[in-house]
Amino acid sequence: MKTTPHLRRFGITGRGLVVALPYLWLLLFFVVPFVIVLKISFSDIDLAIPPYKPLLEWIGKYSLAIKLNFNNYVFLFTDSLYLNAMLNSVKVAFISTLLCLLIGYPMAYGIARSKPSTRNILLLLVILPFWTSLLLRVYAWIGLLKANGVINNLLIWSGAIHEPLTMLYTPFAMYVGIVYSYLPFMILPLYANLEKMDWTLLEAAEDLGCRPYQAFYKITLPLSRNGMLAGSMLVFIPAVGEFVIPALLGGPNALMIGRVLWDEFFSNRAWPVASAVAILLLVILVPFMMWYQSVQARESAGAR
Amino acid sequence: MATSAGAVKAAPWNDPSARPYVEVLRVSKSFGDFKAVDDVSLKIYKGEIFCLLGASGCGKTTLLRMLGGFETPSSGRIFIDGEDMTGVPPYERPVNMMFQSYALFPHMTVEQNVAFGLKQDRVPRPQIAERVATMLDLVKLSGFAKRKPHQLSGGQKQRVALARSLVKRPKLLLLDEPLGALDKKLREHTQFELISLQDQLGVTFVVVTHDQEEAMTLASRIGVMNYGEIVQAGTPSEIYEFPSSKFVADFVGSVNIFEGKLIEDEPEYVRIASEELGGTIYVSHGISAAPEAVVWAAVRPEKVFMSTAQPEGSDNVVRGAVQDIAYLGDLSIYLVKLATGKVVRVTQPNTSRHAEAITWDQQVYLTWDPSSPVVVTR
Numbered sequence: 001m002k003t004t005p006h007l008r009r010f011g012i013t014g015r016g017l018v019v020a021l022p023y024l025w026l027l028l029f030f031v032v033p034f035v036i037v038l039k040i041s042f043s044d045i046d047l048a049i050p051p052y053k054p055l056l057e058w059i060g061k062y063s064l065a066i067k068l069n070f071n072n073y074v075f076l077f078t079d080s081l082y083l084n085a086m087l088n089s090v091k092v093a094f095i096s097t098l099l100c101l102l103i104g105y106p107m108a109y110g111i112a113r114s115k116p117s118t119r120n121i122l123l124l125l126v127i128l129p130f131w132t133s134l135l136l137r138v139y140a141w142i143g144l145l146k147a148n149g150v151i152n153n154l155l156i157w158s159g160a161i162h163e164p165l166t167m168l169y170t171p172f173a174m175y176v177g178i179v180y181s182y183l184p185f186m187i188l189p190l191y192a193n194l195e196k197m198d199w200t201l202l203e204a205a206e207d208l209g210c211r212p213y214q215a216f217y218k219i220t221l222p223l224s225r226n227g228m229l230a231g232s233m234l235v236f237i238p239a240v241g242e243f244v245i246p247a248l249l250g251g252p253n254a255l256m257i258g259r260v261l262w263d264e265f266f267s268n269r270a271w272p273v274a275s276a277v278a279i280l281l282l283v284i285l286v287p288f289m290m291w292y293q294s295v296q297a298r299e300s301a302g303a304r
Numbered sequence: 305m306a307t308s309a310g311a312v313k314a315a316p317w318n319d320p321s322a323r324p325y326v327e328v329l330r331v332s333k334s335f336g337d338f339k340a341v342d343d344v345s346l347k348i349y350k351g352e353i354f355c356l357l358g359a360s361g362c363g364k365t366t367l368l369r370m371l372g373g374f375e376t377p378s379s380g381r382i383f384i385d386g387e388d389m390t391g392v393p394p395y396e397r398p399v400n401m402m403f404q405s406y407a408l409f410p411h412m413t414v415e416q417n418v419a420f421g422l423k424q425d426r427v428p429r430p431q432i433a434e435r436v437a438t439m440l441d442l443v444k445l446s447g448f449a450k451r452k453p454h455q456l457s458g459g460q461k462q463r464v465a466l467a468r469s470l471v472k473r474p475k476l477l478l479l480d481e482p483l484g485a486l487d488k489k490l491r492e493h494t495q496f497e498l499i500s501l502q503d504q505l506g507v508t509f510v511v512v513t514h515d516q517e518e519a520m521t522l523a524s525r526i527g528v529m530n531y532g533e534i535v536q537a538g539t540p541s542e543i544y545e546f547p548s549s550k551f552v553a554d555f556v557g558s559v560n561i562f563e564g565k566l567i568e569d570e571p572e573y574v575r576i577a578s579e580e581l582g583g584t585i586y587v588s589h590g591i592s593a594a595p596e597a598v599v600w601a602a603v604r605p606e607k608v609f610m611s612t613a614q615p616e617g618s619d620n621v622v623r624g625a626v627q628d629i630a631y632l633g634d635l636s637i638y639l640v641k642l643a644t645g646k647v648v649r650v651t652q653p654n655t656s657r658h659a660e661a662i663t664w665d666q667q668v669y670l671t672w673d674p675s676s677p678v679v680v681t682r
Contacts, residue, residue: 203374204407206394208421208472218420222411 034282041275042068051269072276082260082277086284089257092171092246093239096178097186100235101228103179104186108227109220111187112194123191126184138177138248145173145249169251177245182238186231193227194220226295233292237285257281315539316349317525323386325350325508326371326476331380332532333366340366342532343380353502353509355519357556358529364512365480367529371510372401372478385475400474404481406465408453414440414464415449421472439467442501459490466498470505479511483518495521516556520544528552544604549682553602560608560648562601569595574679575619576601582644586619588674593681600680605649607676610638610662615671624648626666638662640670 007013044053044067057065076082111122129137144150145167152164167173197220205215243258250256257277264274316322324347333341341363348354356364369375370382373394381390389397400421408417418439422432440446443463453461462482469477482498483491499522502509513519519526520540527537528551536548547553550561564578564585576585576599585601593599615621624640627647631654638650648670662668 198405198407200403200405200407201409203394204401204403204409205420206374207372207399207401208468209395209424211395214424219409 037275037278040271041072041279042070043272044069044071045270045272050271052271069272072272073280075273076276076280081255082257082280085255085257085260086280088255089240089242090284092174092178092254092256093236093242096175096182096239097232097236099175099179100183100186101232104183104190104231105224105228107183108187108190108194111191112197113199126187126191130184134181135244137181138245141173141177141180141249142168145176168249171250171254174246174250174254177249178239178242181245182235185234185238189230189234190224190227193224193230197223226298229292229295233288237288237292240285241281317347322349324348324383325352325385326510327383328367328371329381329383331367331370331377331382333363333370333375334378339532341370341377344532344534346527346534346537348508348510350508351506352524353499353511353522355511355513355523355526356529357513357516357519357526359555360514362529363532364514364529366532368401368478368480368510368512371476372399373397374401398475399478400469400472400476401478402465402469402480402482404484406453406461406485408461408464408468410453413450413452414445414456417453417464418468418471421468425472435471439471442504443467458485458487459494462486462494466501470501470507473505474507477507477509479509481513482511484513484515491518492521498522520556526556528555530555545678547602547678547680549680550600550602553678553680557604558649559602559604562603562646564599564601566593566595566597566599569593573674576679580644580646581622582642582646583622584619585677586674587677587679591679591681593679597681601677602680603672603677605637605651606635606653608648608650608670608672610640610650610652610668610670612662612666612668614669620674620677621669621671622648623667623669626662626664626668629662629664638668640668 039055040052043055045051046053053067055066055068057067059065107126111119111126114122142149146152147164147166147168149168151167152161155161156164201219201223202212202215205219206212210218241258241261242256243262246254246256247259247262261274261277261281264270264277326346326348328344328346328348331341331344332339344363344367356367358364366375370377371384373389373392373396377390381388383389384397384399389399394401409420412420415436418436419432422435427435436449437446440449443466445460445463445467448456448460448464453464456464462485466482483494486494495518509522511519511522513522523540525537525539526543527534528543529535530551536543536552538546543552543556547556547559553559553561562576562578562581562585564576564580566574567577567584568575569591571590573589574587574591576587578585578601587601591599609615622642624642626638627641628639630637633654635651635653638652640648640650642648650670
């Protein structure tokens, strides 16, 4: 691409512009909001609009005072609510990730080993739920799980049970909702990984004395490690901050950090505390993201 | 290893009392309506290098995969060393395979790849280490034990695959296009390495290849396949000098084929009138064919002599004009166009550096020895 000379004088080239675009995007939609949240997390609560005091204040004509308030962070560690919510979120996300892996792996494997013509239909079926809003799909689960819902009615009709089971507003319902919603994020990267797999490797393993299950354990599983990692990260990271599903299906006892954040922000109008919670959540997730990044980088470097 | 090298040189296939090591008995394999292998029977003897030669899609790989246990025959039986192996899965066969793509495990080092089969068999650890080291030494890869497959060149990968398939001391080694991915120079070198390795270990090899030169170099015997059938099996020279059909003559090496009619059919000789040639062909041996039958006489390009002076006699002589010349260094290929329009391929060794060369458009006479043509009836 040729740029006109007078543009180049200011250091603007076509290549530079192309590279700058994603950075600009990140600056606008990630760095700036992050700085704003960080700023609010260090300020005092105030009964005003917006409900916090400014960080910078002019005292007198020529002096500017910066007031950093660490109280919000200290508060997060003194009130056990926040730490418990954080731990609970990590636990729920971890268990959900594990369940997604256990359910998603056989599905991804099945799709990857099916005929190319069926493969596309199966993939479409995995992606299909995305065409409906998440909220609607979660509400549909309420209809399925409630006391006089589809599942209970079916079980009573068949005679398996006499009293309706309490499923809605339990951890069970919450896990069902999370696993159901995040399963495609596990299946798709796993499929992408397994689809590249050279199946003659399995024949070679069988040729060298492996039974099929041994060949799976020794060849397929280690070679799909990166796919499992990618899928797990894609499920785990958003599941930690998940708010809608625990709120709708999990009932009042489902203490998740996303929900605490919501309550602080909208019910208590405690923006500084809510911001501190958000920053803490980020700090917890950053190591996972960095680990995921390094794994991805290693995979694209071809050092499998 | 029990077998001595050179056991095959005794040609057990000519001895009716010899016990075949691998016996394929009337084996067929269909995929849907498509018959990949059609009623193949084959005897392979201990210590042989048997090459299955054919174009792609002729069923040679399917036959190999049935020997390995990766496909089950639709009908027929397969015996290896006297045992019926027809339904036995690959992990229970005393057979190993070297895959065309090598199929090296990318997450394991060279050493781990070679040790894989032994570990699977629960061979004691010190023995594994020793056998792997010996094997790597044999394929000259001792210095590469700790490398991963993606750090190796094509030739090195090929040798790892070979070591991995040989380390379990299989009764039978199957090789699917073993040299297909190597460049020409390396391929020639590796062919001879493969033969000497096979000689040292005494393992019976079955090799699948589409490259007739490779088959000729490696094989003790060649089975030429077409449309799922073995059309001819024999030593390389039998296949080349006595092809049983037009297909084999044409597939193995290059050949000039003249269609004609038998006009004289005696036990000692035959004479064929060929319109394609525009003359008669005299063959100094009898053949079995119906009189007046349409037959084909096949003459190899190196057995055709070319001269500017008219040779004596009227049989096996034809005149034409040089249409094209390809100089290959050691020999030259001439394409000579006959009056009938047929183009005859002639190769001549360049024995002299300053020979008076025959050039383009020159009128030449072609002739051949009466013993040279092979007459086939199909």
